[in-house]
Amino acid sequence: MTNASARAHRLRIATLLFLLCLSLYLLTYRALIQSGDTRRALDAVTSVARYGDWLMDETNALKLPFRIRDSSALPLGEYRVEEGLNILLASPLLKLAEALPRLGNIHTVWLFNVIITALIASLVYLILREMGYADAVAALVAVGAGFGTNLWAYSQTFFREPLTAFFILLALFALQRGARGGIGARLISLVCAATGLVLAYETKHSALFAVPALLVFALPEARLEGYRAWRPAISALIALPLLCLCLLALLDPLPSAIGDLLSRFGLRTDHLSPALRAYLLSPGASLWATSPLALFAIPGALMLWRRGRRRLVAACFLLVAGYALGHALLTGAHWFGGLSYPPRFLLPAQPALMLLTAPIAQAVLRENSKRIRFLWLALLAYGLWIQVVGVSLSLSRYSESLPPESNGYAEWVPSLTQPRYFRWIVLPRRWGDLGVEFLWTRANLPIWGASFALAFALAAFALWHCLRRPGSRWRHLAPLLALSFIPLVLLNLMNAYDKDPQTQSSQGALHEALDFLARNARADDLLLLSSTDYEDFILNHLDGAIPRPIALERPPAQAASDRQPALVVSESPNDWFDVQSFRVLRHLAGRQERLWLLENTSAFMLWSFRPLERYLAGHFYPLREIELGIVDETVRLLEYSTGEAAPNPLSQYAGEIATDLRFGEGIRLLSLVAPDGESYAPGDVVHISLLWVAEAPVEHDYTVAAFIADARQNRPIAQGMDSAPQAGFAPTSSWKPGAPVWDNRALRLPEDAVAGDYQLWLLMYRQGSAGVTRLPVAGRAVIQDGTVGVPPITIAVR
């Protein structure tokens, strides 16, 4: 085989391994947001791709900003930019989702780790080939890494660890390539490796834990093996940390002298021993527990040591030790990594560890190695089971399934040590009631499952033939498969767009609301979400044409449902909101000309207090509620004019212009705040605040209608939103006699309004079985048979 054809063959095998893993990961594709971290990461992707900033808008409710500066345009927290490489690299996927129709954002961005993890498997193959292993051996290790370790489980997340692992592996690959070349090649490889390390660091700063390993791997192998003087040093490099690791893992509590020494360097020892035990030894959460094939790294390392390949052994060992010690000493109480398939923090070391299993894979492929082959297959089967369980359900399901004494903590000690609480034992019990949570199963898309099962079979078939005979005619399948994968993935994603129940995709009214906003909103508009109930829908379906969404925490005064009472029951607006949410709201309303509100409850849900709507109606100007084609009381889109604040309804302000208008037998319009004599342009919004007072109890609920009217032609040119006072929150039947009630209304002048002076017309009516009954109006200026009151103001359009 010529060099060129050997390179082509190697590339073909790497491609087929990539496609094999890709199709397997897509067969089990979950596209589920499972943790707050990944939710915020997706939010950062949308912010970077759409607006070029790192603001947490869609997930604002998850972690409200600690301090809000008056100078900030938007009162939002920021994602950690300094560890945001995965965000930048994933943003093209979001742009793709926005550029093509019917691609969900979550569905598309979650492909990121699927691709990265499949690339890791290919890279493992390429490194081993560089090390001189045979095709079959390298491919077997790569398949083991891709299928039998928790890399598979992490392919279904949006955590940063797979990308860090990829870059570290890339650095190892660069060093390995340069190891046998001349000085030039070695320098280039060093630069590439340093770049890989920097990229890993930019993804997650903990990549610095890999520096010792990469330094050792950068040493020239031949010289290292040639000089006997190096050997004790290399041995010490392994023995000393090993001793330290054992001591630290087993000493609990840590002797105070060691603790004091470590804390002098700012290291945190409180969780050191439990973390090291969990990472390295526990049967339920260690490197070996969730990736049993990695156990072969121990005999593999011994074999490599004996063969003199100590550089790799030392590097891999330092990598694991660095990550384990680093996280145990620096992450303190957060050593476990939250919701994850453990050990999440050691995942970047996992692929390198698999490199050490190559000698065992060599033995497996020998003709006369039945026992090792059986053992390898057994551990692979066990590993497959663990990974299948890991990808079958959302990570949060495990915490939900633990007994109450666990308090829902994933790092509950028995879950690390007692087999009955292991993840792969607990989670399958939930399959009965939850099924599996693959995208194609929950969205009922058998064609998805069938297409990627077929792709998997074809990739496996082609790989098998290419490994057996490099010149096999089936080798042409590799580029064909690679090319067909792109449309295959896109078509399946488009098919899943409106079928995923997890993202409320089938709720037509939500799509209608977004369509309306896309047609009518301005670029600088904002969309408030009254709670996080539609956060997944917004994250999945929004695009740049729609106003920037800002999710607000569900206010304590708002019940989550009719079965859950609100945390706070109060008439005082001060008690309705969480402090920070309230500040966010005030900040936004104080700076925006208008705000859109996506509200998920309505007046028909009697249990719903709707504090956000109440506040906006009471302190700003409700402009309109959009009539959506699909009537859904859980999807309401409202527009508020917030260019200026209305009179504070809790103040004792008396209004600007007194009136003598009296509606019916006992409702007086005491005064109003209105733009008397101010000039407006067509399309402008006119703000009116009415101060009502009842002289006696009012029996019925009346609706107020406000118009801007042309007196000469005796016809209205603009109408506000008809509603009971305060956007329905102060119905007339609830008024106390003598107690003033503010009622804010906004009216938008038509774009074709002719210049001139206009009047404000007000009327009150009641919709009854006999139709609409208007209340008679008494006062100085009354028109239309005494049913329309005309306050003494003039609205000028110029």
Added chain:
Amino acid sequence: MDGFDLTQAALDALQPAKAKATAATDLDEARRIRGRLLGALIRKRRLEAERSAAECAQFMDAPPELIEAWEVGESAPSLPQLELLSQFLNGQGADPAQNEGPENRAARAEYVLLRRRLIGAMLRAARQSGGKRVEALSEAAGLEAAALENLELGEEALPLSDLVALTQALSADLNVFAAPASHMPNTTESDALATGGHPRADWRQFAAAGENLPFIRLAMAFQHIARDDLHRIADALFAIIRASGESNGWSGPPS
């Protein structure tokens, strides 16, 4: 509160049916007698509350001469002004923080104007329900018709003595014009919202309790602690919790 409530005492004393002075046929004389009666009550209450005319004037954002003029019956306060003065003499103005400053003065001015509008509207309602025209009522009360229209809109202050004359002419109960406290907006809530300070009711209670002062000091101290030190404190707390919770296998919080 020590002493009588000035507003209620004034309304009781000036009720047309109770006060002989109001029965006088000469409207001007009747107005003068009512003014003196009211002035005597104001002075008595002020002395009882141990407040000077200057203090009252400062609270009312008026010259001290006006208070003196009220006390000698040369002029009469409007009902909202009397309510405000009554609040002050009842001790509401004892705290300078609630008393001084332009915001507080503006709030009091708003109160007076809002009450004026409400009283005007009630007066118009009483006139209309009695079937009286503006001209007839103004003549009966000794006022100009145009002035009465303005008073009904709350555009001008209505001296209490004139209000008595009007209620007498309408055969109405003077007490209905007094403000029920529950119907007036709660300015305390308003201030909190306006400043964004947002102290919830339970927080206010907590802060008001003297025994909670150490907790407030602790919270203030936390505000200035560096992030790393906060981490150490948190770790130490987790260690304590872990030590006490290991019996049920608890090992730490989720991240």
